Amino acid sequence: MTVSRIDLADAATPEKLVLEIFRHEPDLKIPVPIEDLCRQLDIVDIMPLDTEGYEGGLITPADKFEGSILYNRLSPRRRRRFTIAHELAHFLMPSHMPSADGRFLCKMSDMLALQAGEADKRLRMEVEANRFAAHILMPAPFFRKDVAFGKDPNLNQLIKLADRYDVSKEAASRSYVRYRDEPVAIVIVHNGTVQRVYREQSKFPYLSTRQGAPVSAYSLLRRRKHEEGVASEIDQTDAGVWLDVQRGQRPPQLYEQVLAQREGYALIMLSIEPQIDEDEEDPEDDLTSAQRLKRRLSSR
Numbered sequence: 601m602t603v604s605r606i607d608l609a610d611a612a613t614p615e616k617l618v619l620e621i622f623r624h625e626p627d628l629k630i631p632v633p634i635e636d637l638c639r640q641l642d643i644v645d646i647m648p649l650d651t652e653g654y655e656g657g658l659i660t661p662a663d664k665f666e667g668s669i670l671y672n673r674l675s676p677r678r679r680r681r682f683t684i685a686h687e688l689a690h691f692l693m694p695s696h697m698p699s700a701d702g703r704f705l706c707k708m709s710d711m712l713a714l715q716a717g718e719a720d721k722r723l724r725m726e727v728e729a730n731r732f733a734a735h736i737l738m739p740a741p742f743f744r745k746d747v748a749f750g751k752d753p754n755l756n757q758l759i760k761l762a763d764r765y766d767v768s769k770e771a772a773s774r775s776y777v778r779y780r781d782e783p784v785a786i787v788i789v790h791n792g793t794v795q796r797v798y799r800e801q802s803k804f805p806y807l808s809t810r811q812g813a814p815v816s817a818y819s820l821l822r823r824r825k826h827e828e829g830v831a832s833e834i835d836q837t838d839a840g841v842w843l844d845v846q847r848g849q850r851p852p853q854l855y856e857q858v859l860a861q862r863e864g865y866a867l868i869m870l871s872i873e874p875q876i877d878e879d880e881e882d883p884e885d886d887l888t889s890a891q892r893l894k895r896r897l898s899s900r
């Protein structure tokens with residue numbers, strides 16, 4: 601690698617940073633060797649964290665001459681990769697300044713932050729660090745291409761993408777709902793209760809089941825038994841199980857797929873059939889989403 605921090609000096613947003621890194625390292629392979637990249641960019645140490653209750657940390661002087669990244673030794677390797685990328689963002693982003701004792705300390709909730717109010721400067725830094733981590737580990741030009749394969753959204757595809765990019769399924773979920781053509785939402789469930797919901801707000805409607813609420817008994821998760829680690833069939837479900845369906849409105853066709861995981865965790869993928877005019881046959885019906893995308897681009 602040849603990229604240096606001088607090459608990145610003008611990049612002030614997470615997206616610009618990733619763009620510049622790839623401009624200088626066009627041969628960077630997937631999965632991105634995040635630790636090598638850190639060392640190339642003046643991170644001198646990557647080591648386990650001793651302070652309990654934190655997922656990651658960065659030690660760096662105010663002038664950010666160099667830095668050391670800390671990670672939670674108990675976390676799975678793929679989550680650790682995301683943490684390391686997140687801490688690298690704190691190091692590279694010119695606007696991210698360490699506390700008076702020269703540290704950033706980040707909790708698990710910081711690693712999941714996707715939105716912050718204008719006034720919350722600290723949380724905004726966490727959101728930016730997460731954007732950087734997602735973009736550097738799942739670079740848009742690659743991920744967008746990979747996600748377009750397959751006719752329908754599918755958890756088996758999500759599992760493959762998580763393997764290919766060497767990220768957790770949850771991290772892959774956030775990029776999946778963003779880049780997949782169809783409206784998709786992914787619900788993270790623990791012991792039958794909704795923990796987090798990932799959806800692209802412009803494409804997928806609000807879920808009527810809120811964070812902390814139990815999953816409906818009519819959901820595929822609870823209607824059938826699920827084998828751990830094996831994605832279920834894709835099953836049509838009454839839209840009212842997950843969405844607010846207004847009286848007199850035609851409900852969308854909603855599909856569910858479940859992946860039961862260890863220790864009571866589960867992923868539920870919700871997808872909506874794009875509305876089609878019933879009188880008209882859809883000429884794109886038999887195409888894969890990649891083919892559909894190509895068609896649309898070529899007809900512009």
Ligand SMILES: [Zn+2]
Pocket residue numbers: 686687690704705706710725726729
């Ligand atoms: Zn952080």
